[in-house]
Amino acid sequence: MSDLALIPDSIVAAVPEAALILCTRSDEILALNASARELLGIGLNTPPFSVLLGESAGHFLVFLDEIDSRGSAWTRQVAIRRPDGTPVHAELRGRPLPGQHGKVVLTVTDLDDLDRRREATEVAELHRAGLTEWKRAESFFADLERRNQLILNAAGEGIYGLNAEGKATFVNRAAQEMLGWTTEDLLGKDIHSILHHTHANGDHYHHHDCPIYKSFRFEQVNRIEDEFFWRKDGKPIPVEYISTPIYDHQILAGAVVIFRDITERKENEKKLRNALGEVAELRDRLEQENAYLQEEINSERAHHTIIGKSAAIEQIVARIDLVAKTDATVMISGEPGTGKTLMANEIHKASSRSRRPLIHFNCSSVVPEAVEAELFGQVRGGPHAAKQDKPGKLELAQGGTLFLDDVEDLPQQVQGKLLHALQTSTVRRVGDTREKPLDIRVICATTLSSKGPLAAQRLREALFMHLSLFPITSVPLRDRPEDVPLLAVHLLSVACRRLNRPVPAIPARVMRELEAYTWPGNVRELRNVIERAAIVTKGQKLEVELSLGFAGGSQSPEAIMTEAEVQTLVRGNIVAALRSAKGKVSGATGAASLLDMKPTTLHSRIKALGITEADWQ
Numbered sequence: 001m002s003d004l005a006l007i008p009d010s011i012v013a014a015v016p017e018a019a020l021i022l023c024t025r026s027d028e029i030l031a032l033n034a035s036a037r038e039l040l041g042i043g044l045n046t047p048p049f050s051v052l053l054g055e056s057a058g059h060f061l062v063f064l065d066e067i068d069s070r071g072s073a074w075t076r077q078v079a080i081r082r083p084d085g086t087p088v089h090a091e092l093r094g095r096p097l098p099g100q101h102g103k104v105v106l107t108v109t110d111l112d113d114l115d116r117r118r119e120a121t122e123v124a125e126l127h128r129a130g131l132t133e134w135k136r137a138e139s140f141f142a143d144l145e146r147r148n149q150l151i152l153n154a155a156g157e158g159i160y161g162l163n164a165e166g167k168a169t170f171v172n173r174a175a176q177e178m179l180g181w182t183t184e185d186l187l188g189k190d191i192h193s194i195l196h197h198t199h200a201n202g203d204h205y206h207h208h209d210c211p212i213y214k215s216f217r218f219e220q221v222n223r224i225e226d227e228f229f230w231r232k233d234g235k236p237i238p239v240e241y242i243s244t245p246i247y248d249h250q251i252l253a254g255a256v257v258i259f260r261d262i263t264e265r266k267e268n269e270k271k272l273r274n275a276l277g278e279v280a281e282l283r284d285r286l287e288q289e290n291a292y293l294q295e296e297i298n299s300e301r302a303h304h305t306i307i308g309k310s311a312a313i314e315q316i317v318a319r320i321d322l323v324a325k326t327d328a329t330v331m332i333s334g335e336p337g338t339g340k341t342l343m344a345n346e347i348h349k350a351s352s353r354s355r356r357p358l359i360h361f362n363c364s365s366v367v368p369e370a371v372e373a374e375l376f377g378q379v380r381g382g383p384h385a386a387k388q389d390k391p392g393k394l395e396l397a398q399g400g401t402l403f404l405d406d407v408e409d410l411p412q413q414v415q416g417k418l419l420h421a422l423q424t425s426t427v428r429r430v431g432d433t434r435e436k437p438l439d440i441r442v443i444c445a446t447t448l449s450s451k452g453p454l455a456a457q458r459l460r461e462a463l464f465m466h467l468s469l470f471p472i473t474s475v476p477l478r479d480r481p482e483d484v485p486l487l488a489v490h491l492l493s494v495a496c497r498r499l500n501r502p503v504p505a506i507p508a509r510v511m512r513e514l515e516a517y518t519w520p521g522n523v524r525e526l527r528n529v530i531e532r533a534a535i536v537t538k539g540q541k542l543e544v545e546l547s548l549g550f551a552g553g554s555q556s557p558e559a560i561m562t563e564a565e566v567q568t569l570v571r572g573n574i575v576a577a578l579r580s581a582k583g584k585v586s587g588a589t590g591a592a593s594l595l596d597m598k599p600t601t602l603h604s605r606i607k608a609l610g611i612t613e614a615d616w617q
Contacts, residue, residue, distance in 0.1 A: 011097075011105065012036070018108040022049050024064060025102045039090070039110055041082035052080050062208070067094045067104055076111070076165060158239075158261070161246070163254040164216055166190050166207065178261050180232035200228045200236055215243040216255035229259065238262045285391055306339070306346060307490050308483035312475035316343065323470045324350035329422075331407075331467050332445045334474025337524030340445040341405065343472060348401045353441055356400030361393045364409040372414050376421070377429040394427045397440045407444040407467065408458040419463045442467065449473075477519040477526065484515045487523060488530055492542065495531040498588060504534070504542045517546055520569070528573075528594050532580040535589065545576070571609045574602070578616035 012019040012033040018040070020032035027048040036042070040052060053060050056079045066073035072095045080088040089111045097103040158175030162168050168186040176182055179195060186194060192207055199205050207213050211222035222243050228236040241259035245252055306317055323330055324347045332340045341360070348358040366374050377392030393402060404410070410418070421427050422442060426435040444467045448458065459467070477484065488506060496503045506514075519525050533544045561569070577591040584590045585599050585606075592599040 015107060018110070020049075020106050020108070021097060021103060022106055023103050030103065036108060039088065039108055040080070041084060041086070047083060051083065054079065054081050056080070063092065063094065064104070067096065071095065080108070155258075158259045159256065160186070160191065161254060161256045162191055162212070162216065164252060166192055166213065166216070169254065175259070178231075178237065178259075179229060185232065195229045195231075196227075198230065198236075200238075212241075212243040212255060212257055215245045216252065219245045219252055221245070238266050281389065285396075306342060307486050308480060309486065310475075310480035310483050312480050313483060316472060316474070319470075319472050320346055320350065323347065323472075325352065327351075327353075327441050329441070329467050329469045330443045331469070331471045332443065332474060333449055333471065334445075334447070335476045335522055336447055337522030338474035338476055339523055340474050341403070343474065344401075344403045344443045344445065347443060348403075348441075351401070351441065353400050357397060358401045358403060359393050359397040360403045360405060362405040364406040368411040371411050372417070373430050375414065375418065376427060379429050379431040389429075392427070392429065394421060394438060394440065395429075395436070399439055401441045401443060404442065404444045404467075406446065408446045408448050410459070412460070415460045415463045419460065419466060422466060444468075477522045481515045484519075484526070485511055487526055488514055491527045491530040492534060495527075495534040499531075499534060501534060502540075504537050504540050506542045510542055510544050513544065513546055521573075524596055525573075528577065528596065531594055532577065535580050567609070570605075571611065574605060574609065575611060575616050578606075578611070583613065583616060 009031045012021060012031050015033060016035075018033065018036035018038070020036045021030040022028070023030055027050050029042075029046045029049050032040075032042065032046070050057060056077070059075065059077045059079075063073055063075045063078060066075075072093070074091060074093040076091050078090075078092055080090055080092075082088060088108070091109040091111055091114075093107045093109070094104050097105050153173040155172060156174055158172065158178050160168055160171040160175050167188055168191040171181070171183050171186050181195065192205075192210055192212065196210060196212070197205055211220070211224055214220045215222055223240075224242075225240045227239060227241070229239050230236050238261070239259045240262050241257055243255050243257045245255050247253055306313060306320075320343065330344075330347060332343050334340055344360075345358065348354060361375065363371065373390075373392070375392050375394060377395055378390055380388050421438060424435075425438045427438045428435045477487075488511065492506065493503055514526070514529075521528070529544060529546065530542075533542050536545070537543045574591070574595065577594045578585075581589060581591040581594060585592050585602055587593065590599065592602040595602060
């Protein structure tokens with residue numbers, strides 16, 4: 001054997017306690033002194049060290065990790081058994097062997113022998129001090145413990161202590177009441193495995209991850225604000241706690257934990273979150289209302305004013321001036337595209353309600369079964385299983401104006417409820433029992449004549465009479481051709497500004513064609529033609545295509561088309577728009593914008609009419 005091999009024996013031989021040198025890589029005991037052989041029951045044949053560990057191998061690996069990370073460590077959690085199976089109640093202390101990687105020096109202290117010697121020493125000292133002194137000391141410590149218990153039990157927070165092995169040493173009354181555990185349940189037990197063993201989500205909470213463990217093992221003060229302790233009845237309670245290491249004559253002896261049940265605080269925080277959620281919902285509602293208003297303001301029609309010099313336009317403006325300052329209900333009737341929405345905007349802007357919103361609701365754009373919820377709002381749950389409370393158009397128009405477009409398409413079952421809301425000035429959401437005050441002005445628009453029988457047939461008589469208090473008729477463009485030049489110039493300016501293009505001149509020939517055309521789509525069709533022309537025009541003069549429905553002169557206003565002819569006209573108009581937009585549907589220059597309809601609606605019509613890419617290319 002070489003001299004280097006003899007060095008370990010000389011190291012352990014100089015240690016008065018049982019000591020050995022272990023190679024952690026090979027599990028080989030390289031050297032051990034006589035005390036170690038006697039304590040561990042090892043004869044001449046030295047077994048691998050793992051033979052002595054049994055089921056404590058895991059604890060021993062943690063002990064080795066601590067040696068490696070801290071430079072030294074001690075533990076009493078490793079249960080050693082002699083080769084003959086008898087247990088050794090021992091404390092292990094370890095440190096790396098200098099200059100020898102993977103080798104550690106272990107000292108093994110027989111705790112049973114240590115306890116016997118300590119007891120013998122204490123007895124001898126007591127005998128020497130005399131019986132009187134012993135009684136005085138006993139009385140002093142009993143009184144001190146009693147006073148400490150009174151202080152601990154008077155505290156409102158839960159307090160418990162644990163030793164260096166993680167076992168409970170005391171538990172105050174508040175902790176017992178909060179957790180339901182008694183001192184008999186906890187004292188001398190591994191308290192982590194009793195009340196701190198599992199996370200709230202059900203995951204296992206390992207000792208080594210616990211901040212309390214780190215307090216009595218690594219001398220850390222830890223303040224934790226959101227964890228759970230488990231009650232005796234199996235229910236978790238949210239707690240905040242602080243764990244602090246405690247010392248006995250400058251030796252780390254354990255830790256004390258002070259905790260507080262924060263269930264009530266959590267409930268208050270939940271209520272606060274709910275309240276903030278309601279505030280956020282209100283904010284979202286206001287943001288939606290604001291976005292809606294901004295969209296209305298920024299939409300193309302918001303740039304329009306009522307343009308024209310005909311007698312019909314002058315009469316419309318005069319009637320708007322008469323009714324705008326009142327709160328009277330207005331019924332605007334006229335063909336599609338004649339500017340009914342524009343008139344509603346002008347009435348609202350000139351009214352005392354102009355600082356509040358004008359809410360536009362198209363009665364034909366929503367499926368009948370959803371009209372009631374859209375108009376009156378709904379509560380979470382309710383008949384339609386709504387996921388959250390939602391205000392209806394009536395509520396959004398509070399203090400302002402509600403514009404009901406295509407009012408003749410309002411479902412019959414909703415008309416009675418709307419009449420009741422307008423007559424009582426109250427609104428009740430779908431699924432709710434509470435009524436809210438309602439202060440709105442109503443403007444309606446219909447494509448039916450307000451004086452004809454069809455409008456009265458489509459609407460309940462009482463509702464029709466209520467809504468048609470002040471009728472205004474929108475005159476079709478074919479009946480006022482003198483307004484076409486002014487409208488064409490204005491619409492061209494708006495289109496070019498939106499398309500970021502220079503404004504071309506309108507030749508006299510083109511203007512005559514525009515005036516001669518009958519405009520079955522009214523101003524909306526004129527706008528589409530002008531915008532399409534602005535897109536395709538390359539030079540300084542406007543190039544207009546009036547191939548759709550134009551035969552070189554005006555058609556008779558009384559000309560009636562069949563449904564098939566109307567569908568052909570609609571299909572051709574959509575194809576022309578797609579051709580001008582190069583197949584693009586959405587966006588500022590898309591076909592939907594040219595046709596003044598929603599992209600989703602245009603997609604549906606393209607599919608229904610069987611329009612393919614080959615049609616517009």
